[in-house]
Amino acid sequence: MRLRHAAAILALTLAGALPARAQVSVCIWGTITGPDALVNGMSYGIRDYLESLNQTKGGIAGQKVNALLLDGRYKLDEELKIYRRCVDQENAVFISGWSTGSVKALSDQITQDGVPFITQSYASEVLDPKKFPYIFMAGPTYEQQMIIALRDLAAKGGKRVVIMHADNEYGRGPVNVIRQSGVVNQLGLQLVDTVEFRYDAQDLTAQMLRVKSRKPDMVYIQASTPQAIVILRDAAKAGLAGKLFIGNLYTISPTIPEQLGEAAEGFRAIQAYQFYGTDIPAMKQIEAFGAKAPIEKKDMYYMKGWMEGIAIAAAVEGAIKQNGGKVPADIKQFREAVRQQMEAQTKLDDGGITPPLDFSNHQGFVQARIAEVNGGKYVPVGDWIDAR
Amino acid sequence: MSLVAREVTIRFGGVIAVERMALEVSPGEIVGLIGPNGAGKTTFINCVSGTYRPHTGTVRWLGDELLGLSPSTLLRKGVARTFQNVASLHDLTVLDIAKLGASARKDRQSGGHLLDFFRSDSALERELLEQILEPLELADVAHKPIQTLSYGRRKAVDLARALAAYPQLLLLDEPVAGLTSHEGMAMAGVVRNVRDRLGCAVIMVEHKMDVVMSTCDRIVVMAAGSKIFEGLPAEVQADPEVRRVYLGEP
Amino acid sequence: MNTRHLVIAVAVALLMGALSLAFGRFGAYMVNAVAIAGIGALSLNLLIGYGGQISFAQGALLGVGAYTAGNISNAGGDGLLAILGAGVMGAIISALIGIPALRLRGLYFAIATLAAQAILEYLFKILDPITNGVSGLVIRPTTILGIPMTSDRSLVVPSLVILVIVWVAVSRLMRIDLGRSFLVLRESEIVAKGMGIDVAHAKILAFFASGFIAGLAGALAGFANRLASPEAFTLDLSADYIAMIIIGGLGTWTGPLIGAAFVVLLPEAIQRVGEAAGLSDILSPLRELAFGLLIILFLIFEPRGLTALLSRLKPRSLAVPAPGAVPATGESLPP
Numbered sequence: 006m007r008l009r010h011a012a013a014i015l016a017l018t019l020a021g022a023l024p025a026r027a028q029v030s031v032c033i034w035g036t037i038t039g040p041d042a043l044v045n046g047m048s049y050g051i052r053d054y055l056e057s058l059n060q061t062k063g064g065i066a067g068q069k070v071n072a073l074l075l076d077g078r079y080k081l082d083e084e085l086k087i088y089r090r091c092v093d094q095e096n097a098v099f100i101s102g103w104s105t106g107s108v109k110a111l112s113d114q115i116t117q118d119g120v121p122f123i124t125q126s127y128a129s130e131v132l133d134p135k136k137f138p139y140i141f142m143a144g145p146t147y148e149q150q151m152i153i154a155l156r157d158l159a160a161k162g163g164k165r166v167v168i169m170h171a172d173n174e175y176g177r178g179p180v181n182v183i184r185q186s187g188v189v190n191q192l193g194l195q196l197v198d199t200v201e202f203r204y205d206a207q208d209l210t211a212q213m214l215r216v217k218s219r220k221p222d223m224v225y226i227q228a229s230t231p232q233a234i235v236i237l238r239d240a241a242k243a244g245l246a247g248k249l250f251i252g253n254l255y256t257i258s259p260t261i262p263e264q265l266g267e268a269a270e271g272f273r274a275i276q277a278y279q280f281y282g283t284d285i286p287a288m289k290q291i292e293a294f295g296a297k298a299p300i301e302k303k304d305m306y307y308m309k310g311w312m313e314g315i316a317i318a319a320a321v322e323g324a325i326k327q328n329g330g331k332v333p334a335d336i337k338q339f340r341e342a343v344r345q346q347m348e349a350q351t352k353l354d355d356g357g358i359t360p361p362l363d364f365s366n367h368q369g370f371v372q373a374r375i376a377e378v379n380g381g382k383y384v385p386v387g388d389w390i391d392a393r
Numbered sequence: 394m395s396l397v398a399r400e401v402t403i404r405f406g407g408v409i410a411v412e413r414m415a416l417e418v419s420p421g422e423i424v425g426l427i428g429p430n431g432a433g434k435t436t437f438i439n440c441v442s443g444t445y446r447p448h449t450g451t452v453r454w455l456g457d458e459l460l461g462l463s464p465s466t467l468l469r470k471g472v473a474r475t476f477q478n479v480a481s482l483h484d485l486t487v488l489d490i491a492k493l494g495a496s497a498r499k500d501r502q503s504g505g506h507l508l509d510f511f512r513s514d515s516a517l518e519r520e521l522l523e524q525i526l527e528p529l530e531l532a533d534v535a536h537k538p539i540q541t542l543s544y545g546r547r548k549a550v551d552l553a554r555a556l557a558a559y560p561q562l563l564l565l566d567e568p569v570a571g572l573t574s575h576e577g578m579a580m581a582g583v584v585r586n587v588r589d590r591l592g593c594a595v596i597m598v599e600h601k602m603d604v605v606m607s608t609c610d611r612i613v614v615m616a617a618g619s620k621i622f623e624g625l626p627a628e629v630q631a632d633p634e635v636r637r638v639y640l641g642e643p
Numbered sequence: 644m645n646t647r648h649l650v651i652a653v654a655v656a657l658l659m660g661a662l663s664l665a666f667g668r669f670g671a672y673m674v675n676a677v678a679i680a681g682i683g684a685l686s687l688n689l690l691i692g693y694g695g696q697i698s699f700a701q702g703a704l705l706g707v708g709a710y711t712a713g714n715i716s717n718a719g720g721d722g723l724l725a726i727l728g729a730g731v732m733g734a735i736i737s738a739l740i741g742i743p744a745l746r747l748r749g750l751y752f753a754i755a756t757l758a759a760q761a762i763l764e765y766l767f768k769i770l771d772p773i774t775n776g777v778s779g780l781v782i783r784p785t786t787i788l789g790i791p792m793t794s795d796r797s798l799v800v801p802s803l804v805i806l807v808i809v810w811v812a813v814s815r816l817m818r819i820d821l822g823r824s825f826l827v828l829r830e831s832e833i834v835a836k837g838m839g840i841d842v843a844h845a846k847i848l849a850f851f852a853s854g855f856i857a858g859l860a861g862a863l864a865g866f867a868n869r870l871a872s873p874e875a876f877t878l879d880l881s882a883d884y885i886a887m888i889i890i891g892g893l894g895t896w897t898g899p900l901i902g903a904a905f906v907v908l909l910p911e912a913i914q915r916v917g918e919a920a921g922l923s924d925i926l927s928p929l930r931e932l933a934f935g936l937l938i939i940l941f942l943i944f945e946p947r948g949l950t951a952l953l954s955r956l957k958p959r960s961l962a963v964p965a966p967g968a969v970p971a972t973g974e975s976l977p978p
């Protein structure tokens with residue numbers, strides 16, 4: 006009897022999971038809820054771009070696109086589950102995935118399944134067209150972002166560098182790469198300390214006093230917005246100026262000046278995409294789309310997503326056109342054609358969000374510049390620098 | 394004498410619960426241990442069964458010192474006891490409890506738990522049913538969880554557990570308290586039969602004098618932690634001091 | 644009794660196997676996830692539900708299994724060896740975690756297991772040669788008895804076989820002296836001691852057996868995820884397992900599996916319902932909330948969990964008399 010009930014529950018739950026079929030399906034998982042939710046704009050950006058194509062052009066090459074946005078919650082098992090759903094049930098031709106851990110865990114399977122995949126994690130390990138021919142990345146890796154900041158310091162005659170990072174892969178991985186590469190010394194700089202802190206730390210006063218004692222000329226933050234807020238808040242308590250600090254791409258968020266006010270002034274971060282609201286052609290499209298549907302996140306990450314949407318759509322369009330305007334019947338063939346089209350893009354215009362994209366090496370572009378919080382807003386303070 | 398206890402003393406803070414208590418029991422003998430509430434009877438049993446560690450004294454069983462040994466070691470040496478108050482144990486059936494008692498027996502000690510996994514215990518089950526549960530009128534509820542049983546029957550289950558160990562020294566703490574007089578007499582009969590069959594030494598703490606008189610070979614009277622009298626049932630009833638202290642006569 | 648359990652376990656496994664075939668790769672992954680969670684929940688139920696020892700270190704123990712199996716398998720060992728090795732390692736670490744239980748009881752011990760969880764999480768992060776630190780250990784697809792485990796579907800087989808073995812073994816364990824002494828231990832240590840049960844021995848064995856099973860589950864999780872990382876074996880996971888055994892029904896035989904299926908499938912069910920109703924944005928954050936709420940509701944209204952709830956649905960159970968002692972009669976002196 007009990008058995009029958011258990012079976013019924015199981016069957017009922019799984020019955021809801023029957024495969025849904027659409028001609029062109031793109032699957033995006035992000036962190037809708039979870040620790041990274043502050044910087045999840047790109048997940049919405051991709052979806053909205055594809056939706057805008059449905060609205061304005063009837064989809065891609067005349068085919069409606071099913072853009073499915075799912076919540077990975079920054080949990081490995083949830084993300085692995087979503088991946089299966091995308092590959093197996095949604096028949097996604099392109100997948101956008103989130104955490105570094107999940108991309109690593111899935112890297113072999115992505116190759117096995119032959120499904121084009123764009124990673125929102127900038128971990129350099131998965132950027133290897135030979136080993137992982139289906140994995141693509143939009144912009145500069147964490148290491149490249151760090152190098153841009155270091156070069157800037159060297160150019161300005163600074164010397165003493167402190168790196169702060171979270172105690173997870175995202176924090177430790179790139180810092181170790183930079184340390185081992187010797188690039189700090191090559192630039193004539195000195196790494197006077199690396200400070201590791203708990204990813205979910207709520208108080209870093211002690212760490213900031215330690216940082217202060219090192220008399221740094223620059224403190225690089227390899228962490229995201231929530232951590233940067235704690236760091237800058239406690240830095241102010243310790244009497245360290247905001248302008249000493251520079252964070253990676255994931256520390257560009259209006260939340261930082263909003264929450265910290267004066268303490269955030271002078272704080273700098275790596276900018277790789279044009280800000281939301283910049284006068285570029287892509288923004289016109291976004292505004293047109295925004296007139297009809299609410300835009301969830303009006304920030305740089307959304308711009309990143311929009312750009313990724315453009316790249317995905319262009320590759321899919323190329324694959325359909327190549328097949329005589331029809332979606333290839335075999336999803337395997339379709340995915341392979343999309344991968345080839347993605348690699349074939351060498352001068353893709355994304356409406357000014359970034360320089361022209363070139364995915365032949367699987368990394369769309371490699372430049373960034375530095376932006377500074379000034380009067381509560383991020384303002385670019387340098388030229389675009391190539392980080393190669 | 395196979396059980397010889399001497400000078401057993403235990404204090405709880407300021408309270409001297411048992412003081413220089415002495416007791417001897419021979420195999421095959423049933424000794425009644427009586428005395429007013431708080432006399433220290435349960436505490437003494439606890440000392441012999443390893444639950445408490447007395448401050449001074451010796452308790453020797455067939456020449457071996459028992460004090461300092463844990464209840465589980467003592468059980469393996471053949472010392473089993475019952476409790477004044479029975480615990481209700483969820484999910485365990487009457488037979489389960491009996492089997493737990495039997496688990497201390499030498500013939501059940503070989504092989505360890507891993508072997509238990511693959512060993513059938515239907516022979517043991519049959520034996521427990523016939524030898525122990527049947528006489529205690531528990532055979533019909535053998536597969537019932539014990540919390541569904543009446544208080545009296547639960548006390549019988551507790552006795553069954555102790556008996557299943559086939560003890561050489563059996564310590565009974567008020568085995569018939571809370572039972573009807575019919576149930577009590579039946580229980581006492583079982584104790585006598587077991588003694589006859591196993592030849593074990595028995596100490597029985599009990600307040601019900603009719604049961605004590607008809608069951609015990611010898612009676613020890615405790616008051617305020619010490620032995621105040623020892624003798625045959627008839628002598629005890631006749632002693633004026635015992636009557637005053639215990640039976641409450643002037 | 645035992646054969647009945649065997650029949651049920653095999654039937655459930657066959658049903659799960661059929662479901663994994665019917666729902667493609669995603670279905671296979673979900674069935675595998677339920678089976679692994681079921682094994683992990685059986686392990687924790689053995690410790691908490693039967694042995695009465697509350698532990699918050701289950702997540703870390705699964706991690707021990709995953710890392711152990713990953714290392715053995717990556718070094719070229721057969722998957723079966725890796726799984727058994729994970730079991731042994733889980734058992735050893737679990738027994739170590741159990742040592743404070745010899746002195747501490749109840750909540751005090753539970754706090755000690757919290758510390759154990761934190762220490763193990765920390766070790767996962769710093770024992771680089773074994774765990775590859777915060778990056779996590781990538782586990783290459785294993786082979787079991789020479790058969791490569793490259794697909795989700797192939798992994799379902801070992802998971803279901805182990806589930807059946809563990810499920811039946813737990814049923815058997817509760818019918819031998821050791822298992823019975825766990826039950827007494829759960830009710831009262833004092834009673835157990837008085838009954839002549841070697842409490843320390845029984846406790847350590849409870850941790851040992853539970854840890855062995857947790858290790859197996861961890862190994863299977865490692866093979867399914869292909870990555871063992873510190874972030875996957877946190878206190879959150881321990882909490883999930885506690886939720887499973889409470890929702891399923893503490894100390895019941897079917898409870899762990901029902902609870903595991905429920906906890907693994909509920910978020911997906913909420914998600915799919917949300918999508919169908921166009922409410923997924925609202926329902927997504929609700930998933931976390933739903934668990935907390937469910938556990939509280941179960942603790943208040945049905946402490947014996949879904950198992951009890953389901954068995955109440957069948958008319959047969961109405962015939963069982965309500966438990967409760969008949970008042971004692973006859974004169975006796977108060978104790």
Ligand SMILES: Nc1ncnc2c1ncn2[C@@H]1O[C@H](COP(=O)(O)OP(=O)(O)OP(=O)(O)O)[C@@H](O)[C@H]1O
Pocket residue numbers: 405408409410428429430431432433434435436437477977978
């Ligand atoms: N664990 C303990 N801590 C403190 N005092 C105790 C403890 N156990 C027993 N005592 C005290 O020791 C004395 C003897 O108690 P005990 O239970 O041995 O009496 P008893 O003869 O069994 O009485 P009854 O006939 O009521 O069962 C009492 O004064 C009791 O309060």
Ligand SMILES: [Mg+2]
Pocket residue numbers: 434435436477566978
């Ligand atoms: Mg007493």
